[in-house]
Amino acid sequence: MTAQADKLKMAVFKFTSCSGCQTPFLNMETEILDLADHVDIACFAMASSATRPGPYDLTFVEGGISCEEDVRRINMVRQESKILVGIGNCAVYGGPQALRNFMSLEDLKRTVYPQPDLIHCFPTCKGIADYVPVDGFVNGCPVDQGHLQDYIVSVLLGKSPEVSSRSVCLECKMKENICLIVAEGVACMGVVTGAGCGALCPSFDRGCYGCFGPSADPNLNSFANLCRELGLTEDEINRKLRCIVNNAKAFREEVERHVPQPVKG
Amino acid sequence: MPRKVMQGLAGEDAVVERTVFNDIVTGLQERGYTVYGTVNEKGAGIFRPLGDAGEFSLRCTGGTMPPKDLWYPPFETLFTYDRQTGEFHTDIEETRHAVFGIRPCDVHALLALDEVFLGGEYQDPYYRARRVDLPLIVFNCVEAGDTCFCSSMGTGPGLDHDYDLLITDLGRSNGEGSERFLLEVGSSRGGELARGLRGEAAVDEDYQVKKRRLQETAAGERITLNTGDLPRLMHNGHDHPYWREVTDKCFGCANCTSVCPTCYCADIFDETDFSLRETRRKRRWSWCFLVEFGAVHGGNFREERIDRLRQFMQHKLNFSMGQYGFFHCVGCGRCIVWCPANIDIAQTGRVIRGDA
Numbered sequence: 001m002t003a004q005a006d007k008l009k010m011a012v013f014k015f016t017s018c019s020g021c022q023t024p025f026l027n028m029e030t031e032i033l034d035l036a037d038h039v040d041i042a043c044f045a046m047a048s049s050a051t052r053p054g055p056y057d058l059t060f061v062e063g064g065i066s067c068e069e070d071v072r073r074i075n076m077v078r079q080e081s082k083i084l085v086g087i088g089n090c091a092v093y094g095g096p097q098a099l100r101n102f103m104s105l106e107d108l109k110r111t112v113y114p115q116p117d118l119i120h121c122f123p124t125c126k127g128i129a130d131y132v133p134v135d136g137f138v139n140g141c142p143v144d145q146g147h148l149q150d151y152i153v154s155v156l157l158g159k160s161p162e163v164s165s166r167s168v169c170l171e172c173k174m175k176e177n178i179c180l181i182v183a184e185g186v187a188c189m190g191v192v193t194g195a196g197c198g199a200l201c202p203s204f205d206r207g208c209y210g211c212f213g214p215s216a217d218p219n220l221n222s223f224a225n226l227c228r229e230l231g232l233t234e235d236e237i238n239r240k241l242r243c244i245v246n247n248a249k250a251f252r253e254e255v256e257r258h259v260p261q262p263v264k265g
Numbered sequence: 266m267p268r269k270v271m272q273g274l275a276g277e278d279a280v281v282e283r284t285v286f287n288d289i290v291t292g293l294q295e296r297g298y299t300v301y302g303t304v305n306e307k308g309a310g311i312f313r314p315l316g317d318a319g320e321f322s323l324r325c326t327g328g329t330m331p332p333k334d335l336w337y338p339p340f341e342t343l344f345t346y347d348r349q350t351g352e353f354h355t356d357i358e359e360t361r362h363a364v365f366g367i368r369p370c371d372v373h374a375l376l377a378l379d380e381v382f383l384g385g386e387y388q389d390p391y392y393r394a395r396r397v398d399l400p401l402i403v404f405n406c407v408e409a410g411d412t413c414f415c416s417s418m419g420t421g422p423g424l425d426h427d428y429d430l431l432i433t434d435l436g437r438s439n440g441e442g443s444e445r446f447l448l449e450v451g452s453s454r455g456g457e458l459a460r461g462l463r464g465e466a467a468v469d470e471d472y473q474v475k476k477r478r479l480q481e482t483a484a485g486e487r488i489t490l491n492t493g494d495l496p497r498l499m500h501n502g503h504d505h506p507y508w509r510e511v512t513d514k515c516f517g518c519a520n521c522t523s524v525c526p527t528c529y530c531a532d533i534f535d536e537t538d539f540s541l542r543e544t545r546r547k548r549r550w551s552w553c554f555l556v557e558f559g560a561v562h563g564g565n566f567r568e569e570r571i572d573r574l575r576q577f578m579q580h581k582l583n584f585s586m587g588q589y590g591f592f593h594c595v596g597c598g599r600c601i602v603w604c605p606a607n608i609d610i611a612q613t614g615r616v617i618r619g620d621a
Contacts, residue, residue, distance in 0.1 A: 034539035153537050162534060165556040169518040169605075174339050176330055178307050179520070181605040191516040191605050216556035217570055219516045222606055226516075 004040055008156055011043035011056040013077050015063025015070050016125055017095060021088030022046045022062050024145035031149065038156055054080030058155050060138075060148070064090040064098065066125035078132040083155060086128045087148065089141035089245050093213060094125045096141075098247035101125065102255075126247065136161065141211035141244050144196050165216030167191060168208050171199035180207055187227045187240065192218035192250070213245045220254035234258060273460025277450045280435065280471055281464035282443050286318035289402060289430065290365055292458050298363040298400065301335060303328045312364070321366055323404070323434070331371050331526035331599065335362045336395045337378060339550045343391065343533070346544045357390055363400040369421035370413075370595040372403055374526030376427060380589050381529045391548075400454055403428040407436075407478045409485040412598030414611050416483035417490040420595040423479040429455030433475045447471050488601070490611040491620055492582075492592065499583035502617035503575070511613060512571040514606040521600035521608070522552035522577055527585075527593040530558070553577055574608075582614050 012022055026047060028035060035041075043051040059081035065074055078084055089095050100108055105123040109116035128134055138147050147162075154161040168190030172179065180186035180202055188207035190199065196212040214220075220241075227237045237258075241251045269279050293300045303310035305322040312332045315321055344355040367375075382392035406413070406422035415421030424431060428451040435445040447467055450456045522528050532551040537544040551558055553576045559566035567573045585593035594610065601609045615621035 028539075031539045034541075038539070038541060149539065150536075153539065153541070156541060157537060159535075163557070167516075167518040169520045170523050173330065173520060173523040173603075176311050178309050178329065179603055179605065182603055183307070183309065191518040191520075215517065217517045219513075219570065222514050222516055225514075226605065 002038055007038055007040040008152075009040045009042050009055075009057045010152070011054065011059045011077075011081070012041075012046070013043070013059065013061050013063075013073070014046065015061065015074065015091070015128070016066040016097060017063030017088065017090040019046060019062070020142040021090070021140070024143060024148055025060075027145055028149065035152070039152065056081050058083045058085070058152070060085050060087050061091050061128055062087050063128075064094040064125040065122075065128055065131050066097065067121040071131055074128055074132050083135045084128075084132070085136045085138060085151060086134050087138045087140075087143045089139070089211065089213065090125075091128050092137045092139055092248075093127050093245055094247040096244055096246070098125045099242060101247060102242070139194055139212045140196050144198075147196060164195060166195040167215040167218075168193045168195050168197070168199050168202065168212070171195045171197070172202050175199055175203060177202055180205065181226070185230050187230050187232055189223070189240065191226075192220055192223045209244050210241075210251065211244050213248045214250035218250050220250050221257070224254055224258070269464055269466045271448075271450075271459045271462045271464070273450070273456035273458075275450055275453055275456050277456065277459065278467045279448050279459075279462065279464035280445050280467050281448045281462060283446065285446070285448065285462050285464065286321065286365075288462055289458055290315055290318040290321070293363045293365070293400060293402075296458075298361045300363045300365050301332055302365040315365060318365070323366070324408075328371075329599070329603070330524055331374060331597065332364050332367060333371075333374070333378070333526050335360075335364065336375065336399065337382075337392060337529065337550075341391060341548050343546045343548055346546065348537075348542055348544060357394045359394045359397060361398055362395070363402065365402045366404045367401050368404060368406055368597075369424035370415045370418075370597040371526050372401060372424055372427055373418075373420035373595045374597070375401075377527045377585075377589065377591070377593055377595070378529055384589075400429045400458070401427070402430045402432065402458075405431065405433040405475070405479060406482050407434045409482050409487070410598060410602075412488060412601040412609075413486050413596060414488040414490055414598060415596040416486055417488070417492060417611070418592055418594055418596035419492070422482040422486075423475075427451070430458060433478065435471060435474045435478070445471075447475050488596075488598065488609070488611045490596075490614045491618065495592075495614065495618060496583040496586040498618040499579055499614070503579075505617050507613065507616045508571055508575050511608050512569075512574050515570055515574050515608055516606055517554070517556075517570050517573070518605065519552050519554035520603050520605065521610075522554045523550070524599040524603050525581075526595060526597055526599070527581070528552060532558075553580065578610050578613055581610065 086092050101124040109119050113119055151161045180188045186207040189210040190202055190208035193208050193210045194212040194215045201208050224237055238255045241255050271279050290300050300315045301312045302315045302321040304313040304320050310328045312328050344353050346353050382389040403424050431449040433447040435447055450459050530551050531548045533548050535544050535546050554573050581594035
């Protein structure tokens with residue numbers, strides 16, 4: 001057992017998000033005892049209300065930045081953290097809620113809330129790197145527990161965490177799934193999406209939704225052409241690219257290439 | 266026709282019925298082998314461990330994935346390292362796999378990997394442990410798949426070496442009666458499996474039928490590639506505008522390389538669990554198509570997709586010849602089938618060499 005002071009002091013913070021990327025920490029059921037030998041979880045409000053102040057050696061941040069309060073807090077977290085890691089679609093790209101980046105905020109407020117005046121937020125939700133320097137990212141919507149574990153172990157050992165530029169296709173091939181695009185004519189996003197989920201949806205005969213964001217050098221133009229060949233309308237293609245990781249540069253720019261952008265409110 | 270009980274000698278042959286498949290599979294299993302064969306799943310052929318020969322699908326040409334993982338698995342542990350004692354532990358276990366229904370193109374791919382892993386000064390002990398006892402029951406192809414071009418690459422549709430048992434579907438006599446298969450013994454290991462099998466003595470006419478069926482298969486291949494002087498022509502075609510044309514279609518997904526039976530690249534990584542007690546050094550398949558593959562400190566040798574696509578095809582149709590003396594494309598056509606962008610290596614070869 002390492003003395004408390006010698007342990008890696010870790011924190012997990014949440015911003016604008018669904019909390020789903022913090023859940024994998026709680027799911028480390030058998031591993032958590034081993035983790036406690038080396039890591040002092042000083043601040044993780046979802047797990048315990050007994051939080052302790054920084055500075056922290058390693059901080060994981062879930063969630064995007066969508067209001068003044070978020071900006072103030074992310075700057076504070078950055079100051080208190082030696083290593084700051086964004087986890088999940090929201091922290092990396094802004095999350096599903098970044099859909100509002102492409103619409104009029106005032107229209108949205110009026111549509112959703114009976115008293116829109118009470119809502120004070122930015123017209124956009126963006127990833128944390130738009131506001132503070134970030135040391136690393138773990139992709140996913142949600143992130144994979146194994147990737148988080150690898151990140152923590154890598155920091156403990158002082159080595160770089162595994163970052164792969166593999167596409168979802170390669171996970172399908174390793175599982176010997178039959179390609180949905182080739183065999184079924186499904187407009188599966190796996191060809192332009194980063195691996196990490198273990199090809200979860202294609203393994204159940206559903207086309208990939210792109211949860212882990214764009215792969216390392218995706219050809220979105222060719223993907224849009226594939227969708228057209230498979231009979232999708234422009235609107236359907238845009239909805240596909242804006243489904244989950246809508247604010248990732250590669251997906252966003254492909255939509256912008258072929259649709260007129262609405263005026264933001 | 267004279268009935269015949271096989272003696273189990275290399276070079277022996279017989280004409281047998283389909284029931285013999287099961288005798289062969291059972292014989293392998295009784296000798297402790299796990300027998301893999303193509304099984305029809307969702308309309309595609311996948312190599313699976315066979316319970317009995319009834320599960321084997323004769324119509325699956327090569328299988329969706331090559332059976333490469335049997336001798337070169339996608340993930341493997343090279344050694345473990347005890348972080349407390351500082352001790353290394355390597356556990357190399359010889360496998361006993363057999364492949365029932367491997368095709369000539371995949372045998373050539375296996376021979377290419379033999380050259381890579383066992384041919385040089387430094388042999389790969391992990392590969393050798395899986396290769397040392399690997400019976401191959403080869404089926405000659407009497408029907409070309411839509412994307413096959415083995416006859417162009419000189420790797421099929423028939424095989425005349427490196428098999429333990431070789432089976433050729435002769436069809437039915439005059440289109441009636443039971444199915445007839447020519448069974449040829451290629452090794453003493455194959456002979457052991459064949460000993461006691463019953464059939465008819467093969468006659469000249471059976472060999473004529475075999476020859477004709479293989480010729481028809483070769484002629485039926487819709488994809489062709491003239492390999493004469495191909496490495497030099499590919500070399501000269503490095504800046505051909507067609508590379509840009511295919512790159513514009515290419516998703517960069519690396520499916521092509523992942524289904525290739527001769528791709529042998531790997532990367533090495535360490536895995537340590539939360540206890541920090543033990544580290545496992547692992548090897549996993551990697552491919553020149555990945556952005557990370559050419560990344561080194563300070564830059565990337567193949568930054569652009571066009572560089573990576575060209576590297577893949579140039580290695581198969583050009584560089585491999587200089588490295589090993591034969592092409593590392595066996596014409597199995599899997600990269601063509603499973604490319605979601607319909608990119609075709611043979612078509613690319615034809616265009617670059619000026620034939621299309």
